[in-house]
Amino acid sequence: MSKILTAYFSASGNTKRLAKTVAEAANSDLFEIIPETPYTDSDLNWMDKRSRSSVEMNDKGSRPTIASQVENMEQYDTVIIGFPIWWYEAPRIIQSFLESYDFSGKTIVTFATSGGSGMGKTNDILKHSCPTSVKWHEGKRMNSNTDIKTIKNWLSDLNI
Numbered sequence: 001m002s003k004i005l006t007a008y009f010s011a012s013g014n015t016k017r018l019a020k021t022v023a024e025a026a027n028s029d030l031f032e033i034i035p036e037t038p039y040t041d042s043d044l045n046w047m048d049k050r051s052r053s054s055v056e057m058n059d060k061g062s063r064p065t066i067a068s069q070v071e072n073m074e075q076y077d078t079v080i081i082g083f084p085i086w087w088y089e090a091p092r093i094i095q096s097f098l099e100s101y102d103f104s105g106k107t108i109v110t111f112a113t114s115g116g117s118g119m120g121k122t123n124d125i126l127k128h129s130c131p132t133s134v135k136w137h138e139g140k141r142m143n144s145n146t147d148i149k150t151i152k153n154w155l156s157d158l159n160i
Contacts, residue, residue, distance in 0.1 A: 110139035
């Protein structure tokens, strides 16, 4: 039987709410990707070009430090990764997460919450943070209140 992990980063709580439903639908373990230095409201002010999130997203090499690590990542065959969409892609901390482990031979599925923008080229960008032997599934943008039946159908369509 395949062991699944749902890992997520949530700045405002929307992605966290959805991640809990995804984890329930997938019957998976749940791991929150927490930045070592938490984001403040001013850090998340996307209208301020000097805010922390704006500076990170403008620097493609930025890799915010994660506060803790997944224990025994090798036990998981599938990793479902959730995040909000920032500037039409995943926050840089997701690349930090992907570059922290060896995902060789694993399946990765992404999902995102967003105020309106889609996934864009998010998966293409994230693929560069993992070995080529990873099996990627296209990401899906969902509302934070997406019901469990819809999520189960989505995961079933992906054979997860």
